[in-house]
Each structure stands twice: as C-alpha cells, then as structure tokens.
Amino acid sequence: MNLSDIPVTELLPQRPPFLLVDNLLEYEDPVTVTSFTVREGGVFVVDGEMLSAGLMENMAQSSALRIGYINKYIRHCAVKIGYIGNVRNFKVLRTPKVGETLRTKITTVSEVFGITLVNAEIWCGDEMIASASLKTAEVDKEAE
Numbered sequence: 001m002n003l004s005d006i007p008v009t010e011l012l013p014q015r016p017p018f019l020l021v022d023n024l025l026e027y028e029d030p031v032t033v034t035s036f037t038v039r040e041g042g043v044f045v046v047d048g049e050m051l052s053a054g055l056m057e058n059m060a061q062s063s064a065l066r067i068g069y070i071n072k073y074i075r076h077c078a079v080k081i082g083y084i085g086n087v088r089n090f091k092v093l094r095t096p097k098v099g100e101t102l103r104t105k106i107t108t109v110s111e112v113f114g115i116t117l118v119n120a121e122i123w124c125g126d127e128m129i130a131s132a133s134l135k136t137a138e139v140d141k142e143a144e
Helices: 052-074
Strands: 023-028 031-037 080-092 101-112 115-124 127-142
Touching: 023 052, 031 052, 052 080, 052 101, 052 115, 052 127
Parallel strands: none
Antiparallel strands: 023 031, 031 101, 080 127, 101 115, 115 127
C-alpha cells in the first residue's frame, strides 16, 4: 500500500480549513513523515506566510496522523481524539511562505498508556525551519 494514497481524513478528526497535513509519506516506527503545502487563505496564513501557531498545529496533526494510522491499519480500531499535553523547546527558525511544502518528521521517544512523547522537525527542502518536543494524550473517545 502506498501511504500517500490514504486520505488523511480517514486518520484525523480535523477537517478543512483546519486540516494542516496533506499526506502520510512514511511510517517506519519510530519515524513518521508527513507533508503539507502552505496555501493562500489558510487558517494560519497571514500576508503570504504561515504563522508559528500553524507550524505547531502541523506538528500536532502529524503526530496525531501517526496514531490514527496505527489505530486504523495496525490495531484495526477506530481513530480516537487526542490532545496536546505539553510542548517543550518549540523553536521556529523561519516561517514558510505560501506555495512551500513542509515535510514534518515525527520521531517517537516513548509511548505508554495513551501518552506519547515525540520530537518533531519541520523541513522545507533541506532546511529545518522548526522543531519541538510534544507530549500528547489519546482519549478513549472516537473521532466523529
């Protein structure tokens, strides 16, 4: 199965215009890679650039996409709702412009009892533009 053929809306509860992941490119535990092209008129786009808050949301959705993939295709259960519990060391080196494609790399550090700690990096081409560590919690409620 080609991962980029899976509609991300099968794996995430978010819907446009709040959907900030276009494709699942890679899943090879502990690494997950997603892509997203910044579009004019996006929720977090101002004056042709994505705001830092949009980069954070892209990281969170990329992490959630990983969990959605695991739930649907590995555990064969429903996609669940999750929340950001903690963000550490959020660094933005630059914000991306409309038309640029982000590659977000999520590396799982630990996972226990529905709590996941990941390191996230966002790349534009060969330039890392943002990074953070996220702690997320998955709740026992199915996404609608």
